[in-house]
Amino acid sequence: MIYLDNSATTKPYKEVVDAYTAVASNFFGNPSSLHTLGMKAEGLITESRNRIAELLDVKPVEIIFTSGGTEGNNLAIKGAAKAKQKRGKHLITTVVEHPSVMEAFAQLEQDGYEVTYLPVDQEGRVEVAQVEAAIRPDTTLLSIIHVNNETGAIQPIEKIGEMLERYPRIYFHVDHVQGISKVPLNLRKARIDFSTFSAHKFHGMKGTGFLFVREGIKLAPLFEGGSQENGLRAGTENTAGIVSMAKALRMAKNQENEHEQLYKLRETFIRKLNAIDGIVINSPADQVAPHIVNFSIPGAKPEVVVQSLSSKGIYVSTKSACSSKLSAPSRVLSAMGLSDERAISGIRVSFSFDTTAAEVNQLLTELEVIIPELLEVVKS
Amino acid sequence: MMIYDHILVRFGELALKGKNRSVFEKHLLENIKMSVKSIPNLKLKRTYGRIVIELNGQNHEPVVEKLKHIFGIHSFSLAFKVENDLQAMQKGALTVLQDRANVRTFKITAKRAYKPFPLDTMQLNREIGGYVLTNTEGITVDVHNPDVNIHVEVRETATYITSASYDGPGGLPVGTSGKVLLLLSGGIDSPVAGYLTLKRGAKIEAVHFHSPPYTNERAKQKVIDLAQSLTKYGNSVVLHLVPFTEVQKHIHSEIPSNLQMTVMRRMMLRISERIANERGILALGTGESLGQVASQTLHSMNTINEVTNLPIIRPLVTMDKLEVIDIAQKIGTFETSILPFEDCCTIFLPPDSKTRPKREQTNKYEQYIEIDKYVDDAVARTEKLLLTNTKRINNEVEDLF
Numbered sequence: 006m007i008y009l010d011n012s013a014t015t016k017p018y019k020e021v022v023d024a025y026t027a028v029a030s031n032f033f034g035n036p037s038s039l040h041t042l043g044m045k046a047e048g049l050i051t052e053s054r055n056r057i058a059e060l061l062d063v064k065p066v067e068i069i070f071t072s073g074g075t076e077g078n079n080l081a082i083k084g085a086a087k088a089k090q091k092r093g094k095h096l097i098t099t100v101v102e103h104p105s106v107m108e109a110f111a112q113l114e115q116d117g118y119e120v121t122y123l124p125v126d127q128e129g130r131v132e133v134a135q136v137e138a139a140i141r142p143d144t145t146l147l148s149i150i151h152v153n154n155e156t157g158a159i160q161p162i163e164k165i166g167e168m169l170e171r172y173p174r175i176y177f178h179v180d181h182v183q184g185i186s187k188v189p190l191n192l193r194k195a196r197i198d199f200s201t202f203s204a205h206k207f208h209g210m211k212g213t214g215f216l217f218v219r220e221g222i223k224l225a226p227l228f229e230g231g232s233q234e235n236g237l238r239a240g241t242e243n244t245a246g247i248v249s250m251a252k253a254l255r256m257a258k259n260q261e262n263e264h265e266q267l268y269k270l271r272e273t274f275i276r277k278l279n280a281i282d283g284i285v286i287n288s289p290a291d292q293v294a295p296h297i298v299n300f301s302i303p304g305a306k307p308e309v310v311v312q313s314l315s316s317k318g319i320y321v322s323t324k325s326a327c328s329s330k331l332s333a334p335s336r337v338l339s340a341m342g343l344s345d346e347r348a349i350s351g352i353r354v355s356f357s358f359d360t361t362a363a364e365v366n367q368l369l370t371e372l373e374v375i376i377p378e379l380l381e382v383v384k385s
Numbered sequence: 386m387m388i389y390d391h392i393l394v395r396f397g398e399l400a401l402k403g404k405n406r407s408v409f410e411k412h413l414l415e416n417i418k419m420s421v422k423s424i425p426n427l428k429l430k431r432t433y434g435r436i437v438i439e440l441n442g443q444n445h446e447p448v449v450e451k452l453k454h455i456f457g458i459h460s461f462s463l464a465f466k467v468e469n470d471l472q473a474m475q476k477g478a479l480t481v482l483q484d485r486a487n488v489r490t491f492k493i494t495a496k497r498a499y500k501p502f503p504l505d506t507m508q509l510n511r512e513i514g515g516y517v518l519t520n521t522e523g524i525t526v527d528v529h530n531p532d533v534n535i536h537v538e539v540r541e542t543a544t545y546i547t548s549a550s551y552d553g554p555g556g557l558p559v560g561t562s563g564k565v566l567l568l569l570s571g572g573i574d575s576p577v578a579g580y581l582t583l584k585r586g587a588k589i590e591a592v593h594f595h596s597p598p599y600t601n602e603r604a605k606q607k608v609i610d611l612a613q614s615l616t617k618y619g620n621s622v623v624l625h626l627v628p629f630t631e632v633q634k635h636i637h638s639e640i641p642s643n644l645q646m647t648v649m650r651r652m653m654l655r656i657s658e659r660i661a662n663e664r665g666i667l668a669l670g671t672g673e674s675l676g677q678v679a680s681q682t683l684h685s686m687n688t689i690n691e692v693t694n695l696p697i698i699r700p701l702v703t704m705d706k707l708e709v710i711d712i713a714q715k716i717g718t719f720e721t722s723i724l725p726f727e728d729c730c731t732i733f734l735p736p737d738s739k740t741r742p743k744r745e746q747t748n749k750y751e752q753y754i755e756i757d758k759y760v761d762d763a764v765a766r767t768e769k770l771l772l773t774n775t776k777r778i779n780n781e782v783e784d785l786f
Contacts, residue, residue: 024784194486
């Protein structure tokens with residue numbers, strides 16, 4: 006099996022699964038229970054919180070455990086908008102966000118908020134000046150994805166953060182789900198107030214994630230219930246998921262120094278892809294994550310490519326997994342100004358640190374066979 | 386970016402200590418060594434009036450975090466060494482400036498401890514400042530109130546470039562003022578009292594009274610966590626956990642309700658004094674603040690204090706609650722302190738405590754209780770925990786992470 010759909014989800018590290026099993030079997034007490042079993046579970050959650058905070062160089066109290074990226078994005082965006090609604094109801098985001106961000110804003114629009122969706126350039130990036138131009142006196146929140154999940158384009162988060170120093174009253178949310186461990190981002194230096202993380206994108210288990218919430222910031226919770234996570238996230242904590250997430254984050258951060266290798270692999274892959282007739286690369290050339298390559302085969306249906314590769318045991322995807330079942334043009338590729346034909350035929354290949362040159366070559370070999378056949382059928 | 390190769394640590398009040406000075410300096414050096422033990426490759430040495438930490442390629446940030454919590458440090462700055470060569474100094478000063486964010490103005494403060502160096506101070510300021518100006522954009526010189534003051538110190542063997550000064554916490558090195566036994570409840574005040582006691586150079590041990598099974602494991606864990614957070618400033622803390630239930634039951638059945646609180650406090654002091662004696666500790670410490678609650682009126686303190694001859698250190702005695710809360714938040718104990726668990730004082734709290742108890746009256750009722758027997762028993766069953774300033778997690782769960 007050659008798994009090249011790591012932007013959709015990653016394979017959990019074996020050590021992570023082991024830790025999950027051990028915690029789920031031995032420390033199953035409810036962390037809120039008063040007895041010893043509950044205390045042990047609570048102790049593990051505290052320890053996980055401390056370790057995650059240390060890995061990210063933030064304070065433990067700034068880590069709120071969630072069920073993953075979608076919940077984190079919803080909590081940050083809706084929670085911040087609601088908490089600040091007395092001051093204003095204008096929000097800013099971009100047209101290339103993840104569906105969980107887009108839909109959260111869409112819902113807020115129905116609730117009477119006004120949202121500015123910033124356009125992107127041909128490489129899928131917003132400009133700092135554009136962001137600043139969109140700011141109004143009643144703007145309360147800016148939300149921008151760090152690494153785009155379809156193309157790998159990196160947004161100029163640090164520069165935007167620097168600009169926002171002049172607007173201390175605007176909250177800054179960054180969806181860091183694709184970026185963590187792949188593209189470094191210093192939350193403090195970038196003046197970020199909220200940042201979303203999801204364990205299954207860094208070889209942890211699905212159903213666990215966390216939201217960084219800068220100390221002293223108020224959010225309205227999404228759920229009513231218990232007072233877990235500082236009252237921001239009611240519901241019994243997923244102890245096993247949380248502990249194994251702390252482990253996954255440590256292991257993933259350990260691989261951070263292998264970026265160069267991944268960038269080299271990516272570069273070689275793109276060079277060879279370019280040599281295949283019928284392929285155009287959609288990912289930008291620079292300011293891009295080391296693990297994502299997006300390309301189109303205009304004229305070919307991407308599902309067919311995915312299926313043919315799948316039958317050979319090679320797994321890639323079309324656009325974002327969260328919207329890949331719809332056979333519409335990719336919203337992100339369209340926003341970059343690409344033609345419908347190109348936006349509808351995008352293929353995404355995403356590596357992990359364990360991806361080898363041999364695996365990538367195998368994919369190239371298969372593509373060299375599939376693509377001419379496909380395009381032949383289209384022509385006839 | 387790891388541009389700095391060492392950190393210069395300056396002492397404050399130690400300079401006033403005359404002949405004892407070297408003792409204080411050695412204590413401080415040891416305390417710093419203990420605190421940065423987990424960071425590899427560091428080398429520490431004492432030069433006259435300063436401690437120099439050689440980073441040897443380590444990132445300075447974790448070291449800076451540790452130093453901010455070590456009492457006896459007045460200030461410290463990041464520095465790096467260049468050759469006695471104008472070009473090297475110019476480049477060095479520029480690097481230091483570029484390492485800092487949001488800088489609009491700067492100045493150069495040159496110092497020539499090595500007089501034979503061909504350029505004098507004024508020339509150095511000009512040459513280095515000029516170089517920085519031509520190689521940056523949007524940055525100007527401000528000699529009066531600069532965002533960054535870059536010190537260039539020319540010595541015989543090398544030149545030291547420093548900037549980014551940090552304030553230390555002041556106070557005296559922990560361990561230079563003997564040891565205090567801190568009465569640690571689960572509340573906001575006593576950890577702050579412990580912190581302030583450490584600040585004056587005293588080591589602390591802590592004593593906590595709990596009432597199993599009425600108080601639960603979490604209340605106990607909360608106190609362990611509080612003691613643990615003090616280890617950040619005092620390296621290690623021994624925590625004595627005294628089972629207090631039997632004493633409380635005895636008082637509850639033998640003493641009129643309006644004096645129960647007073648007698649309970651006196652029993653706590655008696656037990657604490659016994660532990661202090663056993664451990665060679667010369668004073669007790671509490672988080673009492675005058676007039677805060679019934680047990681902290683002057684009448685109460687007078688009556689409670691009667692049973693011990695040890696000095697009682699009360700760093701908070703004249704503070705307002707809000708001042709105490711400020712410190713608790715600053716030292717990171719507040720969040721733990723406000724966790725809502727029953728403690729030994731609330732479990733048996735009578736509704737009608739006297740705010741003006743009298744010594745004679747209290748002594749009269751105490752005749753009817755078996756003081757020594759209960760003190761002996763409580764001390765004998767006291768559990769002792771050693772908490773240190775390192776990761777506190779047992780092996781059972783370490784491999785989960």
